[in-house]
Amino acid sequence: MMLRKLGEADAFAYRDVRLFALRESPTAFGASYEQESAMMGDAFIAHYRARVVEPAGFVIGAFEVDGSLVGTAGLFFNAGLKSQHKALLWGIFVRPSARHQGLASRLVAAVILAARAIPGLEQINLSVVSTNENAIRLYLAAGFKCYGCEPRALRVDGIAHDENLMSLDLRPTQVRNF
Numbered sequence: 001m002m003l004r005k006l007g008e009a010d011a012f013a014y015r016d017v018r019l020f021a022l023r024e025s026p027t028a029f030g031a032s033y034e035q036e037s038a039m040m041g042d043a044f045i046a047h048y049r050a051r052v053v054e055p056a057g058f059v060i061g062a063f064e065v066d067g068s069l070v071g072t073a074g075l076f077f078n079a080g081l082k083s084q085h086k087a088l089l090w091g092i093f094v095r096p097s098a099r100h101q102g103l104a105s106r107l108v109a110a111v112i113l114a115a116r117a118i119p120g121l122e123q124i125n126l127s128v129v130s131t132n133e134n135a136i137r138l139y140l141a142a143g144f145k146c147y148g149c150e151p152r153a154l155r156v157d158g159i160a161h162d163e164n165l166m167s168l169d170l171r172p173t174q175v176r177n178f
């Protein structure tokens with residue numbers, strides 16, 4: 001399995017995986033299949049550029065030897081002057097056929113490694129539905145800590161889901177009190 005950042009040429013492979021993910025795991029993501037699948041052609045490319053590729057952020061993809069995209073992990077940068085030190089981990093997904101081989105752990109580790117090289121980036125935040133125990137274990141193992149819970153953060157098919165809010169401090173330990 002090869003891991004690399006997605007580029008412009010990966011737009012439609014990403015779209016296939018992303019729409020599969022939104023349909024397969026509707027409660028795992030804040031975005032909805034209905035809204036993302038409605039973005040086609042130029043609207044989708046505009047969305048891809050604004051969300052998925054640099055400089056907006058990046059998505060690391062896991063590719064099989066035949067070139068098919070089977071997993072993703074994204075980092076989205078905050079543009080605001082007062083929030084540029086924070087980024088959002090999002091879009092963590094591994095196709096069912098590739099699960100339980102450590103791929104999500106590798107993807108999250110690759111995002112964190114790339115994030116550590118970004119000057120001024122101090123913190124990665126994420127939100128995860130409170131009942132998604134597999135994903136929570138994965139984030140805890142990567143060093144994220146839970147700092148809160150948003151009640152009824154998502155409503156899917158009429159059912160409300162709470163979300164755990166988690167954060168990873170990227171600063172060296174000696175400066176953490178500032």
Ligand SMILES: CC(C)(COP(=O)(O)OP(=O)(O)OC[C@H]1O[C@@H](n2cnc3c(N)ncnc32)[C@H](O)[C@@H]1OP(=O)(O)O)[C@@H](O)C(=O)NCCC(=O)NCCS
Pocket residue numbers: 025028029092093094095098099100101102103104105106127128129132134135137138
């Ligand atoms: C959550 C998700 C990304 C995990 O992907 P994954 O690639 O299976 O994750 P990993 O393989 O790194 O870890 C999963 C488990 O497999 C275990 N594992 C890792 N390598 C293994 C191996 N070689 N053999 C057996 N098990 C293994 C891990 O220890 C882990 O076990 P745990 O859940 O008991 O801690 C995937 O299930 C998914 O896409 N789910 C739907 C979308 C989702 O929930 N995304 C998160 C949104 S916040």
